[in-house]
Amino acid sequence: MAPQREKPLHSLFAGATAGGIEAFLTYPTEFVKTRSQFGGKRESPLAIIKSTLKLKGITGLYSGCSALIVGNSAKAGVRFVSYDFFKQKLADSEGKVSAPRSLLAGLGAGMTEAVFAVTPSETIKTKLIDDAKRPNPQYRGLIHGTKEIIRQEGITGIYRGLFPVMMRQGANSAVRFTTYATLKQFVQGTARPGQPLPSAITFGIGGIAGLVTVYSTMPLDVIKTRMQSLEARAQYRNSFHCAYRIFTEEGILRFWTGTTPRLARLVLSGGIVFTVYEKIIAISGGRTPATPS
Template sequence: MGNPTASGEVPPSMAIKIFSAGAGACVADVITFPLDTAKVRLQIQGESPASGAPKYKGVLGTITTLAKTEGPVKLYSGLPAGLQRQISFASLRIGLYDTVGEFFAAGKDPTLGSRILAGLSTGGVAVFIGQPTEVVKVRLQAQSHLHGPKPRYTGTYNAYRIIATTEGLTGLWKGTTPNLARNVVINCTELVTYDLMKETLVKNKILADDLPCHFVSAVIAGFCTTLLSSPMDVVKTRFINSTPGQYTSVPNCIMTMFIKEGPSAFFKGLVPSFLRLGSWNVIMFVCFERLKKELMKSRQPVDYAT
């Protein structure tokens, strides 16, 4: 995500990168969370058809239906877990990306291989740390108090407690395999594409290393990431939200979806996924880059004094 030393500037520290990534991700999550909720509802639609259950059509249709039938607040159900996820997950996978990439490059200019290895490493570690927050977020977004049994959870911490006591601690890491596959793809595609696009635009003097460059790079990264990760994202959502015994394994979940709903099931919620991930990328990367610059400016007097 940039080679600041090329312009003679002191590169931001790892702590600044981690903080900026976490803060930027939280801002992006707050703004785009209704899109994420709409994506989850579209992804689980058709899983267990119920008479009288609302049918969701399109992004705006899903958001409107949710707001009308369950109230506008429902669009932000699971937000606390979502913010916990960004603090424990995005801060590490994004904040550590440059540092790990430099390690794999062994002091040389970063290559495509070192960037991919960095994305794989930081994405994999972050998934294992942040998986419980993902499980709780998805289940709170998916549950409805309409036309069915009483909701399983009354809130974020109630969900953590019930999952741990009824499914064991391993229940909080349910769906780690598809989520790992999804986030490895997302991390590599998102960060490497953003990195390469930004570097290309700046080196070829098409755009300066500023807001327009960050915006274009983030949109392209969001599109590529959504397209590649959609099948794994749908499987991850279905498996995490499933009741005990509904699917015997991740492969069973995949086969059940394929047999009952066909290949198109793996691309359910693609449009809200792109709208969410694309806008999330733009907000996160713009905030991330700006925060890094501002924090570096605030450090300058101290650095000069020393």
């Protein structure tokens, strides 16, 4: 099958749509993961779900959801467009991209999305979730919360944790895209040469990519959450100090807190995002033959 590349606008639209759908469908797992990563008493995912449903009802599991949907749409759009851009720049003379170059393209895509989309949305989402567990929450939703965070902390307030987010997103995208691209090429080259993959196989490959991503990047996710919590300014000088305190005070296993809900989300996320993306690209005619460099 001849190498192909995605049209930028089609890639942006397909990625943003896939990201928004994925964020809404998997948000309760993100809520539980984030709650479990805050400092203080450890709570199991089931305990968090039970207490939230008891105190806030089903809507409690969607605290901060709007921030993630907006941010995830922007993130996924930027991610796919930037990955396609870096992939095209790193392609060989035949338009093909090796696994190491795909890893580098994914790293670049992750860094880009961290700066332009992920850090602000993740910071706001984390603060909304942290605030929601208080007896008297101070934020009344996405818009009010964003205004208050900026008013109290300035624009840097929504960019707290930029470094760990860049590290996490760079690693996330590098691992996820490389795993997905490698498995996709393998399946297309063996089981279905020259044929488009059905949605079930795309979902499965995306799910495996999510599984690999979770275990390899979990410590960065925990540090990111702590740096974006409401108490971060009083507890941590920077990301390295945060990592040091977690390691020395809570033990190395604390870096993998929230693995189960994050695993559930990223396995589903990988399947949903890549499946929706591939479908929209195919329906809209968003691919053209790659131009050899």
